[in-house]
Amino acid sequence: MSKIGDLWWVVAVVGLLVEDAWGITDARLVQGTNVNLGEALQFLREYDSEASRICHRVSSARWTYSTNMTDFNKRKMIEEQTLQAKFNKLSWKRTMTFDWTRLPDQMVRRQLKFLITNSRASLTDEKYNEIYHLISEMKDIYSHIRICPFNSQESLFCDLELEPDVVRIVGNSRNHMELAHVWREWHDKVGPPMKNKFMRYVQIANQAARMNGFLDAGEEMRYVYEEQNFEIEIAQTWASLQPLYRELFTYVRRKLLQFYGPFVVRPEGPLPAHLLGNVWAQDWSKIVDLVAPYPEFKTIDVTDEMLRQGFTPLRMFQMAEEFYTSLGLKPMPPEFWRFSMFEKPNDRKVQCTASAWDFCNQIDYRIKQCTEVNMDDLISTHHEMAHIQYYLHYSEQPYLYRDGANPGFHEGVSNAISLSVFNPVHLHRVGLFNENTDSYETNINFLMLMALKKVAFAPFAYLVDAWRYEIFQNGVQNMNAVWWELRLRYQGLIPPIPRTENHFDAAAKRHIPADIPYMKYYVALLLEFQIHSSMCFASGHVGPLHNCDIYRSREAGRVLSDLLKVGKARHWKEVIKMLTRGQSDRLSAEAMLQYFQPLMLWLKVQNRNETILVCNKQQNCV
Incomplete structure (x- = not known):
C-alpha cells in the first residue's frame, strides 16, 4: 500500500474527543493483541491513502454507469465494487490484530473502532460472499418488478414500474379501488419472491454481528451512534x-x-x-x-x-x-x-435520481440530476x-x-x-x-x-x-x-x-x-x-x-x-x-x-x- 505523510494526522487531532465520556462500552467487542501505537498509526496512514484511492475508483465507475447505463459500464462498476469489498475485508483483518481498546491515543482507538464495527468481514469468505449476493439478488428482484394496471384484462400490459408509473398513480388517483389494486399488486409481487432470501440474510447478518461481539445485527446497527442510551433518547x-x-x-x-x-x-x-x-x-x-x-x-x-x-x-x-x-x-x-450532469441526456439511458457525489480525491465533487x-x-x-x-x-x-x-x-x-x-x-x-x-x-x-x-x-x-x-x-x-x-x-x-x-x-x-x-x-x-x-x-x-x-x-x-x-x-x-x-x-x-x-x-x-x-x-x- 502507498504511504503518505503525517500532515493528515495533525489535521485530525484538532477537535479530539474522548469517546468514553459518552458512556460507550467497548469491552465486549473483539480485538487482537498488538498495542504498538506506532504500528497502528502507520496502518491508519496507509489505510487513509489506499481507501481514498479505491473510493475514487469505485465512485468513478458508479458515476460512469449511472450516467451511461450500459452492460459494459455495469460490469466495470461491479468489478470495482468487488475489489473494494476485498480491500475492506483485508483492512478489517489487519485492524483485528490490534488490541485497540488499550491503545493510549483516543483518536487511533476511535478510527480502529470504526473499521471493526458495522462490518461483516468477520464472516468466512463463503458467507461473506453469500450475504452480499443475497442483497444483490433482492435489489435485482425489487428493480425488475412490474405490475398490471387497474382493469387490465391482458398480462401483455403488465409493465408498470415503481417509478414513475406506480408513484404517479398513487399520488394522483382518487379512485380508491384503483389505489387498492395498485397497492396489492406492488406488495404481492415484490415481497414473496425475496422472503426466503431475506430470512437467510437475517441469519448471516446476525452471525457476523455476534462474531463482532454484539448480541445481534440490530445492536450492531445502533452502535454506529456511539451512544448507550440511543434507543431511549x-x-x-x-x-x-x-x-x-x-x-x-x-x-x-x-x-x-x-x-x-x-x-x-x-x-x-x-x-x-x-x-x-x-x-x-x-x-x-x-x-x-x-x-x-x-x-x-x-x-x-x-x-x-x-x-x-x-x-x-x-x-x-x-x-x-x-x-x-x-x-x-x-x-x-x-x-x-x-x-x-444537470439535465437528462437524450442519447443514453441514465439514473435520474438526484444525488451528490464525492470522488474522494479532495478535488472532484458533482451533482447528478435530471433537472426540470x-x-x-x-x-x-x-x-x-x-x-x-x-x-x-x-x-x-x-x-x-x-x-x-x-x-x-x-x-x-x-x-x-x-x-x-x-x-x-x-x-x-x-x-x-x-x-x-x-x-x-x-x-x-x-x-x-x-x-x-x-x-x-x-x-x-x-x-x-x-x-x-x-x-x-x-x-x-x-x-x-x-x-x-x-x-x-x-x-x-x-x-x-x-x-x-x-x-x-x-x-x-x-x-x-x-x-x-x-x-x-x-x-x-x-x-x-x-x-x-x-x-x-x-x-x-x-x-x-x-x-x-x-x-x-x-x-x-x-x-x-x-x-x-x-x-x-x-x-x-x-x-x-x-x-x-x-x-x-x-x-x-x-x-x-x-x-x-x-x-x-x-x-x-x-x-x-x-x-x-x-x-x-x-x-x-x-
Missing part, C-alpha cells in the same frame, strides 16, 4: 412528537372520510394505507388538495413564475450556489461545473448542493472522518437548508412568490403542506428500523404480523386488504432488501429543525420559525460552517452541543414542535369534536 423524541402527529392524523382522517365515505374510511378507526398519496404512506403531501385548510388561497408553487422568468437548469444551480456564497460558504469548484424547471427541482438543487458543501468543508479530514457526525447529519443539514429555501419569505425575497406572505390562511396552508411531508414521515422513519431490530432480535417467524403491528401502533395505519405470513410487506420499501439503515432518516428529521433553529437564532430572526430565511446571513453561515468542517472527527453529541451554544447535546423534537406550533393550535380547534386515535401494542385503537 430516540423514543423520548417520538413521545414528544406523538401529540402533533395524532392531531394531524385525526384531521386528515376526517377529510378523507368526507371524500371517500364511511365504507372506505372508518370514522373513528385506523386509516387504510393506500389512500395517503404515497406507496408506503410515508409522505402525505400528494393529497394536499383533499385536506388543504383554506383551498381558496393559493398554494406555494413558483413553477409558473420560474418558467415566465426563463429559468434554465443551469440558472437553478447558479441560484443555489449564490445562496451558499451569500452565507459566506464555498463556491462550487471548477470540476463541479465541468463534470456534473419547476419548484421541486429548485429545492432539490439547493438540497444536493448542501451535500457538496459538507464534502468541501470536511475534505481535509482523514478518510474515516469524511462523513456526517452521525448517519443522520448529511440529510439533516441538507433538509435544514431546504427549510429556508422552500419558504414563503425566501421565495418572495428572490422574486418568485408574489403573494402576501403575512396572510394567516397562506401560512396555515403552508404549514399543513409541510406537516404532510415532515410530521407524517416521522412515525414511518422511526418504525422501519424498529421492525428490523425486532426481527434481528426475535426471529423471522412473524415478520409480516410484526410489520403491521408497528405500522398500526405508530402510524395508525392498516393494510387495505387482509395480509398473512405468506406476504412480506416490509420488502415493499427498498431500504429493507437493500440492507440500508433507516433510523438515520428519523435522526435527520430531528436534526434539520434543530440546525434550522440554531441558524435562525444566529441570524437574528424574529417571528415564527417557519418564516425564517437565513439567506445572506453570514452569522448563520458561520454556525453551519463550524458544523460542516468537523465531519465525523468529533462525537455527534459534541457537535450538537456546539450547535446549540452549549445548551444541549441531545437530539430533540423541540425545534420541530416550535416550527409547527401555529398549525398545532389550528388543528386542536378543528379536532375539538373528534376522537383522537391511540393504538397500543395489542393493536387496540381507541
